Amino acid sequence: MTNSDRNKAKKLSTEPYKGVRDFFPEDMAIQKRIFGVWRNICEKYGYEEYGASVLEPAELYRAKTGEEIVNEQTYTFTDRGSREVTLRPEMTPTVARMVTAKRRELGLPLRWYSIPNLFRYEQPQRGRVREHWQLNVDLFGIDSIEADIEIISLAHQIMKNFGAKDEDFSIKIGDRRWLDWLAVELGDFTKTEENKKKLFRLLDTKDKDPEKYMRGLKEIDTNLTPEIVSGKGIDWEAIDKKLNLKLKQIIKRLENLSITNARIDLTTVVRGFDYYTGVVFEIFDTNPENKRSLFGGGRYDDLTSLFGGDRIPAVGFGMGDVTIRNFLETHKLLPDIKNPTEIHICTLEEKFIPNAQELAVRLRAKGINVSTNLTDRKVGDQIAWADKRGIPKIICIGDEEAKTGRFRVKDLKSGDETVTAESEFVL
C-alpha cells in the first residue's frame, strides 16, 4: 500500500449517498412512531399490508408517464441481462400490477396498504429528498362514492391519531371530471395535452402561492378568469347535474362521520398524478405561515387496464414521511420518544457480569426489555450511560444482590429506590 493509497483509504467518507438519509436510533424512533400510526389506522379500517421490491421493470412507468419522466426524474439503469430497471418513484403502478396479476384469486373488493420507500432523481432540498417513505392506501372494486368516503375518512383519522385537530388541517375535495370539462370549455388553449397540464399546474398554485397564480392566469391565452375558477357566475346546479358530481353528498356524509374540515374546491388537482379519473382530494396544513399541501389522493379507475386486464375501480392516496414529520414538528405533535429498553443492570465489579446476564435472561422471560453492563467501568459511569440513552430504571448487582436475590431498583428520573425480591419483581 503506497502512502497515497493509505490516505485515500483514510478518507472513505462517513456521509450517506447524496439526498438520502441515515436513520440513527432517535430518527428511526420517530420514523417508527409515524409508521406505527399508519399501520394502526389502516388495520382499524380493515386494510391488509402488502409489499414489493424497490426494483421494477422500467416499462411499468413508461406506459403511463412517458419516456421523459422515466429518463429524467427516476433512477433507471440497465442490468447485466440488458433489462431496464427503475427504482420505483411511486407505488401505484406496482399495486395495479399486483392486483391485476391475481385479481380472480384475491376477490374484490380489496383493501390494501403498504409503506414503500420511493426514489426520485431531483436536487435535494427541504422536504424533497431523493428517497422517501410513503404510506399508500388503496381500495379496489368499489364504483360508488362509498369508496371515496371511506378513503377520505381513513386519511382524516390518521391525522387525528397523530394528534392533529380538525382546525390544524383542511381537506379540499374536487373532481377530475370537472377539470376535464373546464378544459373543454376554455376552448383552444387547452386543446393540447401540454397546455392542459400547464393549466393544472397553475391551478395547483392557487392556495400555495396566490400571487404567482394571479400572474399566471393573466399570462395564459384563455378565457379563464379568476371568477370562473372560483366558481362565480357558474351555474353549479347545471354542472353538477351534467357531470353527475356527488361532491356535496360526500361532504355531507363526511360530516355525519364527524369530519368537519372537508370542503369542495374544484381546483383540487393533486399534482403530478395524471391517472386520476374522478374524485380527488388534498389535505392542507392550515398554519397561515405554511399553507402546504400535505398529501392527496383520488379515484383512478383505468390503471389496471394497462396490463390488459379489465377495468378495476380504485381509490387511494399516498402520504409521505418527510412532509408528515415536518407537519408534526411544526404543530409540536411529536411526543417524547422513549428508549424501548426498560431497565439497565449495572455491576459493582466486573465479576458480576455473569450474574447480571443470568438475571437479564430471567427478567426478559417476564416480558421486560433489559440491557446489561458488559464493561469494567465504575457504577457511576454505567448509570450515566443508561441515563444518556433515556433508559428509565437501573438495578445494581454486587455481592449481596448475587447472594440474596434481592435488589434495589432505582428510577433515574425521580431518584426513587425500591428494594424487591426477584420473584416478586414486576415493572
Next chain:
Amino acid sequence: MTNSDRNKAKKLSTEPYKGVRDFFPEDMAIQKRIFGVWRNICEKYGYEEYGASVLEPAELYRAKTGEEIVNEQTYTFTDRGSREVTLRPEMTPTVARMVTAKRRELGLPLRWYSIPNLFRYEQPQRGRVREHWQLNVDLFGIDSIEADIEIISLAHQIMKNFGAKDEDFSIKIGDRRWLDWLAVELGDFTKTEENKKKLFRLLDTKDKDPEKYMRGLKEIDTNLTPEIVSGKGIDWEAIDKKLNLKLKQIIKRLENLSITNARIDLTTVVRGFDYYTGVVFEIFDTNPENKRSLFGGGRYDDLTSLFGGDRIPAVGFGMGDVTIRNFLETHKLLPDIKNPTEIHICTLEEKFIPNAQELAVRLRAKGINVSTNLTDRKVGDQIAWADKRGIPKIICIGDEEAKTGRFRVKDLKSGDETVTAESEFVL
C-alpha cells in the same frame, strides 16, 4: 396509437422484476411475523433500531471487498452526477460508516439492530433471490467475550421465540485467529491470499458436503489432513494458550444461560465475510436431510478504521428472511396467520351502508379493527367475502339494528350468534 403499440401496451407484464418477490398480503403477514419476532427479541436485549438508504456510494464496498465483487456481484450504476452508486449487498459497511460518523455523540457501548433489504446480482434459485431482508444485530465497544456471549445468546433466543427447540438447530463456534494460525502452519500453500480463501471455502463445506470436502482436501497441495482439521494430534492446550482463545469459556457461560446446543468447531468460517477478526459462529439446521447453515456472525474489530476513525470493537450477525422462512416451514413452525380485521359489518340493503360506516367509526374508537360492506351484494356474498379473508366475526345491519342499536354478532367459525347492545359491545 398503432395496432402494434396497442398490443405492446396490452402485454405490459404483471410479473415483478427478475429475482425479486411481490408480497401479497398473506406473504406479507409471514414477513411481518418474522420481523415482529426479530424486533421483539432485539428490544428485549436493549438494542435500538436504526436504518439507512439502500443506496450507498460504491466506494464503501470497494474498500474492503475489492473491485471484482463490487462489479460482478452487486448492482452498481453511475448516477447523472457521475457518482457510482451501489444497492447495498450487506449492512455491515453501512453501520460501520454510521457509527464512525457519530462515535463521540453516541457513546459506547452501542447496541443496534436493523432490518434492511439487501441486493446481490446472482442467478435466482431456491433460497437465493436478488433481494432479501436481513436482520442485522451489532454490539459496538466491548472487547471482552461478554459481547460474544450476549450476541450468541440473542441469536439463540430469536430461534427459541420462533418456536425452535435446542435440538432443531446447533451453534458452531470458532475463532478466525485459529484459522489464521492454521494458514501459517500449513506453510507455502497459504502464503497467498487466494489460496487462503480457497482453504476457507473448503473448510466451509465440511459439514454441508463431506464428500466434496474430503476430495478437496486431497486436491490441494498442503500438509493439511483431515486429522489436523478435526483436531486429532493437535496440542489444544498449547494453541489455546498461544492464541488466547476463550471458546471453552464461552460455551460454559452459554450453558449457564440454558443454551445447550453450542459447541466448538474450529472450522467455522462464516463464508464470504473476510472482515471477521475473532470469535465467529454459525447456526445450523440439525434436520439430517437439510443440514444447512441458517445464519452466522462474529467479531470484526477493524472495520471502522476504514473511515480513518479509531478501532471500535464490534460483534454482530445477520439473519436472512428467506432462510429463516424455509426453516420455519420445514419445521412446521409458521403459525396460522390471522387477518388483522376483527369484524366485518354487512348490510341487509345498500341504504344501510352509512349506518354501517358510522357504527364502524364508533367500534374503531373502542380499539376494534372493523371493515364495512360497501357493495350492493347479497348478504350471503358479503359473508362469503369476509370468510374467504379469514375475518372471524360479522355483524349485519338492517332496519331493526339501525333503529334499536342492538345487533347480532356472528362467529363465522363456530356459527355462534350473540345479540348485544352497541353500548355494551366488547370483542
